[in-house]
Amino acid sequence: MYKSGPILHQARRAVLAAFVLGGFASLLQLALPFYALHVVESALSQASLETLLLLAVIVAGAGAALACLASARDRILLRAGLWLDHTLGAHLLHRASRAGAEPEELSRSADALGRLAQALTQRMLLPAMDAVWLPVFLAALALLHPALAAVTGAFAALLLLAALLQARTAGRLSRQAGLATRETASWWASAVGGRVPGPSTAAIEQWERLDRARIAAVYALERRRGGLRDLARLAAVGAQIAMIGAGAWLVMREELSLSGFVAAMLMGAIALRPLAGLLATLPAMRDAMAAYRLLSAREPVRGPEAGADPASAAVGRPAAPPRLNLRAPLAAGVATVLLLAAAAAGAALARRGDLAGLAGGAIFETRLAALQYPKGRAGVRLLVHEGAEVRAGDVIVRYDTASLDRHIASLKAQAETARRQLEQVRREAASLAGTAETQAADKTRLASLELRIGELQSEGEFLHSRIAAAERELAGSEVRAPVSGRVVGLAVDDAGPAAGAGTIRLQIATADGPLLERLLQPINARFYRAPRTR
Numbered sequence: 465m466y467k468s469g470p471i472l473h474q475a476r477r478a479v480l481a482a483f484v485l486g487g488f489a490s491l492l493q494l495a496l497p498f499y500a501l502h503v504v505e506s507a508l509s510q511a512s513l514e515t516l517l518l519l520a521v522i523v524a525g526a527g528a529a530l531a532c533l534a535s536a537r538d539r540i541l542l543r544a545g546l547w548l549d550h551t552l553g554a555h556l557l558h559r560a561s562r563a564g565a566e567p568e569e570l571s572r573s574a575d576a577l578g579r580l581a582q583a584l585t586q587r588m589l590l591p592a593m594d595a596v597w598l599p600v601f602l603a604a605l606a607l608l609h610p611a612l613a614a615v616t617g618a619f620a621a622l623l624l625l626a627a628l629l630q631a632r633t634a635g636r637l638s639r640q641a642g643l644a645t646r647e648t649a650s651w652w653a654s655a656v657g658g659r660v661p662g663p664s665t666a667a668i669e670q671w672e673r674l675d676r677a678r679i680a681a682v683y684a685l686e687r688r689r690g691g692l693r694d695l696a697r698l699a700a701v702g703a704q705i706a707m708i709g710a711g712a713w714l715v716m717r718e719e720l721s722l723s724g725f726v727a728a729m730l731m732g733a734i735a736l737r738p739l740a741g742l743l744a745t746l747p748a749m750r751d752a753m754a755a756y757r758l759l760s761a762r763e764p765v766r767g768p769e770a771g772a773d774p775a776s777a778a779v780g781r782p783a784a785p786p787r788l789n790l791r792a793p794l795a796a797g798v799a800t801v802l803l804l805a806a807a808a809a810g811a812a813l814a815r816r817g818d819l820a821g822l823a824g825g826a827i828f829e830t831r832l833a834a835l836q837y838p839k840g841r842a843g844v845r846l847l848v849h850e851g852a853e854v855r856a857g858d859v860i861v862r863y864d865t866a867s868l869d870r871h872i873a874s875l876k877a878q879a880e881t882a883r884r885q886l887e888q889v890r891r892e893a894a895s896l897a898g899t900a901e902t903q904a905a906d907k908t909r910l911a912s913l914e915l916r917i918g919e920l921q922s923e924g925e926f927l928h929s930r931i932a933a934a935e936r937e938l939a940g941s942e943v944r945a946p947v948s949g950r951v952v953g954l955a956v957d958d959a960g961p962a963a964g965a966g967t968i969r970l971q972i973a974t975a976d977g978p979l980l981e982r983l984l985q986p987i988n989a990r991f992y993r994a995p996r997t998r
Contacts, residue, residue, distance in 0.1 A: 471552050472760060474788040475584070478544035481790065482537045483593050485797040488804070489533040490597040493734050494604060495526035497727040498983070504723035506828050514825035522983070525807065529800050536797035538587055540790055545584030547788045552577055552759070555785070576755035583752035591741030592749060595624075601735035608724045608731070615710050616732045619703035623696055623739035627746045630692040644678035696743045700736060707732045811980035817952040817973025828982050829975040833947050836969045844968070850954045854945040854972065861943035861968060868941070872934045879927040886920040889913050949974040 499519055507516040556577065560570045583589060598620060606613035648671075711728050714720035720728075816830040826832070845862045848854060893913040953971035 468552055468555055468759060471548065471555065471785050472756070474785075475544050475548045478540050478788060478790060479584075479589065481794060481797075482540045482544075482589070483596075485533050485537045485540070485801075486590070486593045487597060488797075488801055489530050489537065490594055491600065492526050492530040492533070492804075494601070494731070495523050495530075497604075497730040497734070499523040500730055501723045501727035502983070504726055505721065510826065510829075512826045512828070514820070514823040515827055518819065518823070518827060529804055532800040533797055536793040536800070537590075539793035540797075541584050541587050541589065543790060543793065544788060545581045545586075547786075548584065549577065549581035551786055551788075573759065576758045579748075579751050579755040580759065583748055588745040588748045588752065591738045591745050594738035595742055598735055598738070601731055605728060605731055605735070608728050609714055609720050611710055611714065612707065612728045612732070615706045616703065616735055619699055619706065620736060620739055622699045623736065623743070626692050626695050626699065627739065627742045630689065630743055630747060644674065644681045648674045648678050692743060696740055700740055703732065703736055704729075808980065811983065812978055814979045815950070815952075815973075815976055816979055816982060817950050817976035819979065820973055821952045821971060827979075830977075831974045832952070833949065833972040833974060834969075835946070835972065836967050846954070846956075846968070848951050848954070848970075850951055852951045853949075854951060855948045856945055858945045859942050860945050860951075860970070863941040865938055865941045868934060868938055872931060872938065875927055875931045875934060879924060879931060882920050882924045882927060886917065886924065889916050889920060893917065945972060947972055947974050950976045952976075 499522070502519050503516060506512065507519060553574070556570065556573050602613045602617055602620075605616055707729055711720060711725040715722060715725050816827045817832070820827040820830050820832050846860070847862055848858075848860045854860060893910055896910045896913070949972040951970055952973045953969070955969045956967075
């Protein structure tokens with residue numbers, strides 16, 4: 465026959481697994497306050513429906529993961545409690561039958577086993593498991609504002625003190641009430657079995673005495689529990705009032721933004737919730753721990769057990785107990801954690817600009833600058849690629865200017881020729897006009913030269929205007945980025961067989977960055993503190 469130590473060890477491992485999964489579930493509860501913070505800070509202030517929908521999808525996924533982890537944790541504790549009740553109960557019965565244990569000792573062991581199994585199957589450990597993560601919520605509140613963490617911590621200490629007082633006092637009263645109830649039940653069992661001689665006056669007086677003791681013990685127990693529950697309710701209400709008042713005062717002093725105020729209220733309520741549950745379950749948890757110690761102490765620590773398996777006894781060790789099968793809930797919990805890790809990695813790699821391009825709108829502060837240019841000549845060159853970082857003024861599109869350069873060079877050559885001809889004609893006209901005696905033929909020649917001067921001047925002006933127009937076209941052959949950001953969409957739409965027909969379309973995402981970085985940005989204290997205006 466196997467020992468009880470390995471059985472309890474497997475139960476401890478199940479509780480540890482439930483505690484680890486509960487830790488992930490507790491951390492996921494921070495998703496709701498961060499959702500409220502982002503909604504007020506980003507979605508509402510910027511009137512961005514796309515941001516609101518993205519946040520809703522993220523928090524819905526976190527809620528689904530939280531439900532899966534909580535379900536896996538509950539199933540682990542349920543399986544552990546039922547398995548422990550059956551396996552250890554069978555072990556105790558076999559030991560009692562082989563070793564000839566006293567009925568009273570067996571009864572105490574069975575009662576301890578029942579309390580321990582009940583604590584597992586009814587998930588009485590959950591408030592304590594969740595309360596362990598209270599410092600995480602206090603740290604998050606301290607990042608919002610240290611005063612809010614101090615207020616929540618003070619009320620958390622008050623609730624914890626009330627729970628400890630209830631566990632200390634209510635535990636004693638609970639044992640007294642249980643003893644009185646068992647004595648009354650024993651009297652009735654004896655009366656029904658015929659061992660009490662008739663409804664005599666002495667028997668009735670004995671029942672009345674036992675029942676009064678039971679009623680007094682139960683009344684004292686419930687009165688103490690009710691008083692502590694009332695104290696817990698007052699502490700919880702006082703915590704909410706204090707949190708709202710402190711948060712409003714910080715908002716008025718412009719030390720906290722409205723989004724931080726809303727998130728702090730939700731975070732404080734979530735942080736104090738396990739402590740309220742701890743008030744109701746801590747006495748039962750103390751009884752379960754006492755039962756665990758009792759069951760551990762029942763096992764002898766030396767020598768093979770009587771009635772052990774011969775093969776095992778031959779090597780000096782007892783047979784191994786049946787294994788606690790937790791594969792299904794553990795697999796569900798681990799798969800959920802891995803999915804969360806994959807989602808976090810995806811959020812770290814995902815860029816807000818890409819999401820904005822998919823959504824067709826703004827995501828947080830990320831905006832899309834949609835640009836389009838005519839494809840123009842067939843020699844168009846794109847100097848950027850999708851995903852490239854650009855700064856305002858960078859050249860992103862350049863058209864082929866070889867023919868335009870040749871055209872400008874030809875026009876400049878014509879203009880230079882016209883200029884030289886103009887200078888030559890002017891010198892000739894000046895020499896004829898400077899002659900003292902001008903013949904009639906010279907006058908005719910001078911008039912012809914002046915006419916030619918006018919023609920050359922008009923031709924020069926025309927050529928210069930064509931050169932200016934060509935240079936303006938050349939300047940337009942380089943398209944520069946109007947804003948800084950990252951290119952998230954790039955396409956060339958061809959329209960028809962004609963060379964150069966179509967449109968170049970691209971989108972530049974401003975204030976781009978990883979999604980996870982922006983989701984965690986409220987952790988930065990400078991983000992949620994309201995700027996001072998006076």
